[in-house]
Amino acid sequence: MPESKETRERILQIASIIIEELKLEEITPESFDPDLDLVDELGVDSMDLATVALVLQDEYGVFIDEDDYPKLKTVRLIAEYLQSRLQGRKGKDA
Amino acid sequence: MPDDREGRGDDGGRPAGRPEGPDHRRWKFSELLADPAVKARWETVRKYFFLRESTYDMSNRCNLRCDGCYYYEGEKQLARENGDAEAWRSLMRAEKARGITYVVLAGAEPSLVPGLLEVCFAEMPLGCIATNGVRRIDPAVGYKIHISVWGNDATSLRVRKASELLGRQIENYRDDPRAVFVYTFTSENIDEAAGVVDVLTAAECRVTFNMFSSPVGYTGPLRHDGVSLIRTRGVMQEMMARHPRRVLFSPYSVVAHTHALGLHDLYGCSYPRMNPSTDIGLGRSFRQFRTDLTWDRDAACCVPDTDCGDCRHYAAGSAVVTARLYRHVTDPWTFRSWLDYVDTYLAVWVMGYEKGENLCAEMVSPPRV
Numbered sequence: 001m002p003e004s005k006e007t008r009e010r011i012l013q014i015a016s017i018i019i020e021e022l023k024l025e026e027i028t029p030e031s032f033d034p035d036l037d038l039v040d041e042l043g044v045d046s047m048d049l050a051t052v053a054l055v056l057q058d059e060y061g062v063f064i065d066e067d068d069y070p071k072l073k074t075v076r077l078i079a080e081y082l083q084s085r086l087q088g089r090k091g092k093d094a
Numbered sequence: 095m096p097d098d099r100e101g102r103g104d105d106g107g108r109p110a111g112r113p114e115g116p117d118h119r120r121w122k123f124s125e126l127l128a129d130p131a132v133k134a135r136w137e138t139v140r141k142y143f144f145l146r147e148s149t150y151d152m153s154n155r156c157n158l159r160c161d162g163c164y165y166y167e168g169e170k171q172l173a174r175e176n177g178d179a180e181a182w183r184s185l186m187r188a189e190k191a192r193g194i195t196y197v198v199l200a201g202a203e204p205s206l207v208p209g210l211l212e213v214c215f216a217e218m219p220l221g222c223i224a225t226n227g228v229r230r231i232d233p234a235v236g237y238k239i240h241i242s243v244w245g246n247d248a249t250s251l252r253v254r255k256a257s258e259l260l261g262r263q264i265e266n267y268r269d270d271p272r273a274v275f276v277y278t279f280t281s282e283n284i285d286e287a288a289g290v291v292d293v294l295t296a297a298e299c300r301v302t303f304n305m306f307s308s309p310v311g312y313t314g315p316l317r318h319d320g321v322s323l324i325r326t327r328g329v330m331q332e333m334m335a336r337h338p339r340r341v342l343f344s345p346y347s348v349v350a351h352t353h354a355l356g357l358h359d360l361y362g363c364s365y366p367r368m369n370p371s372t373d374i375g376l377g378r379s380f381r382q383f384r385t386d387l388t389w390d391r392d393a394a395c396c397v398p399d400t401d402c403g404d405c406r407h408y409a410a411g412s413a414v415v416t417a418r419l420y421r422h423v424t425d426p427w428t429f430r431s432w433l434d435y436v437d438t439y440l441a442v443w444v445m446g447y448e449k450g451e452n453l454c455a456e457m458v459s460p461p462r463v
Contacts, residue, residue, distance in 0.1 A: 039374055043193065046364075046375030047143035050419045054123040066420050070373035 010079045017059065018075065021052050034076040062086060112427055119425070126429045135453060139436045142444060145220070147376075147413065148189060149198040149396055150383045152210055156202035158226050160244065160254040162280070162316045165201040167309040168399035173384035179213045185387055186217035193379055196443075197221035198396070198409070199237070201385075205229040211237075222443055227263035227275075228256070238445055239272040242304075245283035246290055253316075260290065264297045274342065274442050275299050276408065280306040281322035282315055284329055291333050295340040302342040302442045303330055305351050305406035309399050317404065320354060327352040344438045344452045346431035350415050350460065351406045358402045360460050361414045361421075365395035368402055376413060412439040421461040428461060430454035 003011070015032035018024070022044065038044040044052075049072065053064045056078070062085040064072075072078045127133045154175045156165070165171060176182070189197070197218045204211060205225050214221065215235045223231060227241035241263050244250060250259040267273035275294050277287055294301050305326070308317045318326070330348045333341050353360055358368060369377040382394040393399075396409040415435050422432035430453040441449035 039378075045143065045146060045379075046417060047140075047419060049374065051140065051143070054420065054423055058122045058124050069420075070371065 007079060007083070010082065011075055013059070014056070014075050014078050014082075017055050018052055021055055022048055032075060034079070035074050037073055038075075039073055056082065060086065062089065112425070121423070121425055123423055126423060126426055129426070131453060132426070132430060132433065135433045135437060135450060138450070139433060139440060142440055142447070145196045145444070146194050146379050147196040147198055147396075148194050148379070148381045148383070149200055150185075150214075151201040151385045152199050152204040153202055153207045154385045155206050156226070157206065157228055158203070158254050158256050160226075162253075162306060162309065162312060162314060163202075164309050164397050164399055167311075168393070170201070170384045170393070170398060173386040173388065175385045176387050177207065177210065179209055181387060182210050182213045183217060185383070186214055189381075190218060194218070195220060197237075198224065200224040203228075205231050208232060208235075211235045220444065226254075226256075226259075227266055228259070230266040233270070233272075236445060237272065238274060238443055239267065239270070240274055240276045240442075241267055243275050243277045243290060243294075243301075244280065246286045249283050249286060260293060264294065264299060268297050268299060272445065273299065275301045276304050277301055278304040278306050279318075279322075279326045279329075280316035281318050284322060284325045287329050288333065288336075291337065291341065295337045298340070300340050300342055301333075301337070302408065302438070303333075303347070303351070304408040307356075307397065307407045307410075308401045308404045310401045312401065318406070323352045323354065342438055342441050342449055344431070344434035345455060345457050346435045347411070347438050349431075349457050350411055350435065351408065353406075353460065356403055356405045357407070357410050357414050358405055361418050362463070363395070363402065363405070363410065363414050364417050365410070365413070366391045367393055367395040367398070375417060408442070411435075412443060415439075418461075421463065424461055427454055427456065427458050431458040 011034045012029040015029040019027060019029065036042060049069055053069060053072065057064050060082050062082060072081060127136055151170060154171055154173065197214060199211065199214060199221060203226060204223050208231065211223065211231060212235060215237060222238040222240055224240045225231065231239060243260065244253055247258055247260055250256050277290060279287065291301050306316050306318060327348055330343060334343050357363060363369060364376040366377055366380055371377040380394060381389045382398055383389045396413065397407050400407060416439055419432065422428050434452045434454055437450055440447040
């Protein structure tokens with residue numbers, strides 16, 4: 001199923017945060033493979049991932065539980081995770 | 095009735111500027127970084143997030159035999175000693191290939207195998223050697239060197255069977271930028287610490303603190319109790335105030351290592367021995383190699399055969415407290431305390447890293463899980 005415009009924008013935004021926080025070079029949000037394994041393929045470690053998670057928390061206003069960090073293995077999984085948290089928040093607000 | 099605060103993290107006080115009463119505010123990470131000094135320290139320490147450690151027993155021999163020594167507990171002491179330089183070179187290359195960037199060379203006494211130290215340094219430029227300091231390690235080996243101090247000379251003679259040890263250690267490592275003297279507080283040597291630290295700092299040596307952490311099954315007199323933890327805390331604070339440039343420690347280091355609860359209960363140990371997850375972090379990458387170059391995941395931690403419930407080891411804290419960044423972003427005081435802890439750990443373990451001034455002077459309680 002093709003991804004929605006909203007999902008695509010979120011993926012680009014997350015990629016942008018990762019590039020900035022991890023000071024990645026020679027890569028842009030557009031060229032960042034959303035299915036790249038951040039741990040196995042990019043070499044991201046726990047401290048880097050924690051830093052990214054903290055910035056994402058600020059950006060999206062959602063709480064990311066520390067136990068969920070290992071699930072955030074790709075940009076796409078992060079986008080889906082955030083989507084579910086945001087939907088959960090909306091559900092609570094409704 | 096005992097004071098409920100005995101051996102706990104807080105001092106009953108409130109950091110300057112912290113509002114009275116419970117702080118229910120949820121701070122954004124960006125707000126915690128708004129202070130330029132905090133932001134600068136964060137940017138400094140995060141440059142070292144690439145460090146990924148493993149540890150290596152270099153020799154099963156030692157020129158001292160200390161009461162309570164962790165090495166001569168458990169099975170690791172029975173491992174065959176592999177003195178083949180090429181085997182060590184291959185191991186270091188393999189470690190580098192799987193992402194290890196920092197090596198801790200320890201047990202039983204690494205200075206007895208100088209050729210292997212040279213091989214490791216040639217392959218892996220960042221690391222630390224834990225030594226008793228009796229033999230000087232070649233200055234060409236540019237690792238940090240941690241020299242273990244367990245009390246004054248009378249105590250060293252009794253516990254380590256070594257005479258005039260402190261003088262020999264200072265003679266070997268005075269003016270050596272690699273050297274950090276590690277004073278291990280036991281329940282028996284607390285009152286000696288001030289005198290020993292005074293001697294070391296007068297010789298311009300740098301000092302940090304460790305806590306005796308009982309090996310599994312140890313019931314001897316060195317083990318800490320609630321009273322000895324409180325007394326140790328007081329001496330650590332006094333030494334930090336008396337020698338701020340030479341004593342590498344922070345108020346939060348004091349809290350974390352003299353708390354009634356050990357590091358595992360406070361923070362959740364992330365070494366494989368206590369952490370089944372292999373997803374990320376130490377559980378994924380850390381190994382503890384024995385002298386025969388094998389390792390056992392079930393036993394792998396920075397000081398194997400330590401009783402985990404009693405572990406307040408400085409090496410463990412350096413990894414375990416540091417790894418819990420996300421638990422320390424609750425408020426400005428807790429985050430500054432964490433930064434001080436990490437700043438201290440880097441100054442103790444990384445060549446060329448100079449400790450900054452502590453950002454939080456108060457004793458902040460560890461975050462509740």
